Amino acid sequence: MGKLILIASGKGGVGKSTLAASLGVALARMGKTVCVVDGDVGLRSQDALLGLENSVVYDLLDVARKGCALQQALITPYGAQTLKLLPAAQFARSKDVRPKALTHILSELKEKNDFVFLDAPAGIERGLRALLVNDIDETLLVCTPDDMCLRDTSRAASLLERKELPRPRLVVNRLMPDLVSAGEMMTAKAAADTVELELVGEIPEDTTVCRALVNHRLLMDIQCEASEAIRRIARRVAGESVPLPAYGSRRAGWFRRRLRKPLREVVRR
Ligand SMILES: Nc1ncnc2c1ncn2[C@@H]1O[C@H](COP(=O)(O)OP(=O)(O)O)[C@@H](O)[C@H]1O
Ligand SMILES: [Mg+2]
Structure with missing residues (x-):
């Protein structure tokens, strides 16, 4: 019996789908059998993230309504035998x-x-609530290191608690080490302490994430900081003990600090 892991967040656009797809690829490459389920009904994205836009025939809704067998709806990214995607319906x-x-x-x-991996829709409204089945073994809440997102993360954690699901763990995404070391952005650890959740991983801001998507490439096929960070999270999810990088927790050197430009206000005339 495998593990069902919900990837959710309090706020939208924080990197859930990128993480769900990439963890799927990373764990499949570690020899695990993996299925990514796109739970964002009506706004699917996993097919694009996994390079399968043109391969979707049936989807989650077809299976739920018994319009096809589960096996018929599962599709496999090129060259990844142990990874499957169950796409979401686009018009539902x-x-x-x-x-x-x-x-x-x-x-x-x-x-x-x-x-x-069950990729949740944005926020804590009806779309997420519809996915909160008892079978969930673990939830990874994804957030960015800012107060607004952390406030929404706390609300998401409370919702999961009310549904008597296991306490979620936290992934902090889009960290900017330069801002962290300058004291302008919180560390992943500080973010986790704020919402009192266990930190399972941290991912830096990396333009490769966007470039991979635009160029129809799998992020995990590209050597970059974000793919390295996600590989580390995959190993932790699989139960390995992997140290966290603590992006930006070392204070920036004197020269780098001198190079930083202060925020300058717009002068209104
Ligand atoms: N670490 C990162 N660095 C840079 N861009 C990122 C990072 N993670 C996600 N993004 C970008 O943020 C946007 C939202 O990501 P997505 O995974 O769709 O979030 P969600 O599923 O939470 O809505 C996408 O354009 C994606 O490329
Ligand atoms: Mg998404």
């Missing part, structure tokens, strides 16, 4: 997928895979 709403059908699909996937 979260309430179209009945909780009982979703539970059934997820437990079947859990039986056949080491890891099932």
Whole structure:
């Protein structure tokens, strides 16, 4: 029996889908059997992130409504035999997928895979609530290191607690080491302490994430800081003990500090 891991956040656009797809690729390359389920009904993205835009035939809603067998809807990214994607319907709403059908699909996937990643929609509204099935073994909450996002992260953690799901762990994304070392951005550890969640990983801001998407490449195929960071998180998710890099926690040197430009206000005439 595998593990069902929900990837969620309090705020939208923080990097959930990028993380879910990339963890799927990383764990599959570690020899694990993995299924990524796109839970963002109506706004799917996993097909694009996994290079499968033109391969979607059936989706989660078709399976839930028994329009096709589960196996027919699963698609495999090129060259990744142990990784499968169950795409979301593009023209549907979260309430179209009945909780009982979703539970059934997820437990079947859990039986056949080491890891099932469920990529949640933005925020803590109906879309996320519809995914909170009892079968969830772990939740990774993704956030960016700012107060606004952390406030929403706390609300998401409270929602999971009310549903009696295990306490989530935190992934802090889009850290800028220069700003952290200058004291203008909090460290991943400080973010985790603020919301009182265990830190499972930290990912730096990296333009390669956007470039990979635009060039239809898998992020995990490209050697960069973000893919390295996600590989580390994958190893931690698989139970290995991997130290965290603590981006920016070393104070910037004298020369770099001198190079920093102060924030200058716009002069209004
Ligand atoms: N570490 C990162 N560095 C730079 N850009 C990132 C990073 N993580 C995510 N992004 C970008 O942020 C945007 C939102 O990411 P996405 O994974 O779709 O978030 P979500 O699923 O939470 O809405 C995308 O354009 C993605 O390329
Ligand atoms: Mg998303």
